[in-house]
Amino acid sequence: MSKIKILLAESIHPVAQEKLQAEGYVVDLIKHAPSEEEYLKLLPQYQVLGIRSKSELTAKILKQNPHLLAVGAFCIGTNQVDLATATEVGIPTFNAPHSNTRSVAELVVAEMIALSRQLCDRSSMAHRGEWVKSADGSREVRGKTLGIIGYGHIGSQLSILAEAMGMRVVFYDVVKKLPLGNAQPKNKLDELLAAADFVSLHVPETPETKNMISKDQLFKMKKGSFLINASRGTVVNIDDLVLALKENHLGGCAIDVFPVEPASNKESFKSDLQNLKNVILTPHIGGSTEEAQYAIGLEVAESFRKFLQTGTTAGAVNFPNVDLVAKTNVIRIMNVHKNEPGVLGELNGYISEAGANIQAQYLSTDSKIGYLVVDLEMDKAKLSVSQLIDKIQKSTRNIKTHQVF
Numbered sequence: 001m002s003k004i005k006i007l008l009a010e011s012i013h014p015v016a017q018e019k020l021q022a023e024g025y026v027v028d029l030i031k032h033a034p035s036e037e038e039y040l041k042l043l044p045q046y047q048v049l050g051i052r053s054k055s056e057l058t059a060k061i062l063k064q065n066p067h068l069l070a071v072g073a074f075c076i077g078t079n080q081v082d083l084a085t086a087t088e089v090g091i092p093t094f095n096a097p098h099s100n101t102r103s104v105a106e107l108v109v110a111e112m113i114a115l116s117r118q119l120c121d122r123s124s125m126a127h128r129g130e131w132v133k134s135a136d137g138s139r140e141v142r143g144k145t146l147g148i149i150g151y152g153h154i155g156s157q158l159s160i161l162a163e164a165m166g167m168r169v170v171f172y173d174v175v176k177k178l179p180l181g182n183a184q185p186k187n188k189l190d191e192l193l194a195a196a197d198f199v200s201l202h203v204p205e206t207p208e209t210k211n212m213i214s215k216d217q218l219f220k221m222k223k224g225s226f227l228i229n230a231s232r233g234t235v236v237n238i239d240d241l242v243l244a245l246k247e248n249h250l251g252g253c254a255i256d257v258f259p260v261e262p263a264s265n266k267e268s269f270k271s272d273l274q275n276l277k278n279v280i281l282t283p284h285i286g287g288s289t290e291e292a293q294y295a296i297g298l299e300v301a302e303s304f305r306k307f308l309q310t311g312t313t314a315g316a317v318n319f320p321n322v323d324l325v326a327k328t329n330v331i332r333i334m335n336v337h338k339n340e341p342g343v344l345g346e347l348n349g350y351i352s353e354a355g356a357n358i359q360a361q362y363l364s365t366d367s368k369i370g371y372l373v374v375d376l377e378m379d380k381a382k383l384s385v386s387q388l389i390d391k392i393q394k395s396t397r398n399i400k401t402h403q404v405f
């Protein structure tokens, strides 16, 4: 049984606990997000920590717990972790950026149909006792053109689903992407805007995407077309969108993300888009499904397993990435060091003095740290593994060194 203890906070999906326990780790689940003070008391007994979005992993917590081997954010964002400090003290931080891809794509499919049939307005009217049975302005999505802006994980998944419903798909991306199915790339955003009956945004939040859909772009969209934004709130200028809706240039929109969002379910939500015709507003739930939570639990637990058992840091958001498979008949050591000239020579010197033979070495660096994984044959060595690790740990450039478990 491994001695590694893992704490999973904030009601992380129990599948993560099951998976990690099956690997022989001791896993404790807690429901709440501990305060800084509580984390400082809890963490000395754990080597790995899983959180969601409510825990604040401050510099103080991380600096006082440099023994932590890894942190996992069982969500998409990692703003709640002081990543610079985590790197500085040698703690790779993993997340699950793509486990909810399908959930977002499905929401957009639902919204295209709902907008096309004014479903939400009709439902609200029926709830109020108003019976409006009419085909006016209600259309099928079959044969219509969907314009996808940002043809990454979500955009391309949506492309497949839309074509399965008989839609035409055009897309625009700043990076050249392989079109899936019969989707057609557009070289210019304006070409997409002019062609699409539905425009759906799937770009990241960057300086280039801030307000990328403003008055100019909205009025280049086809009259009566629909806008869907389940990407990031800053991508659409809300004042301009309200204008395009009020002037009946757009037939409606579905917005899941907003420039300013309430911090919790206890806060109220205000938007100038409220109470406009055929406008669907949802509280940033694009990726929020039980399936996505399950997939996130599995994805981060698998990142922990691979890191602990092979040293793989692929997918870590703050660490040089190394992707490795487990090896038998070698002793594997992970070392995090300050990225300074001569550090590798120094480390190899300790290994050579110990009489160990280097079977393989994997190194990845960023501007601040180097991450080195070494496979050693130590049958004829003069020192034990722990003695060698002790020596390396005494180097002024060492941040963290330990054996892969």
Ligand code: NAI
Binding pocket: 076, 097, 098, 100, 101, 104, 149, 150, 151, 152, 153, 154, 155, 172, 173, 174, 175, 202, 203, 204, 205, 206, 208, 209, 230, 231, 232, 256, 257, 284, 285, 286, 287, 288
């Ligand atoms: P991704 O990184 O796989 O794809 C983004 C694509 O946008 C890439 O192909 C990239 O080349 C392209 N892109 C970047 N800048 C662009 C620009 N200026 N113009 C055109 N294309 C550009 O990301 P993924 O996973 O598909 O996510 C897309 C968005 O969805 C992100 O903003 C993410 O935060 C958001 N999201 C929202 C969720 C929700 O709950 N509503 C849940 C999950 C993701």
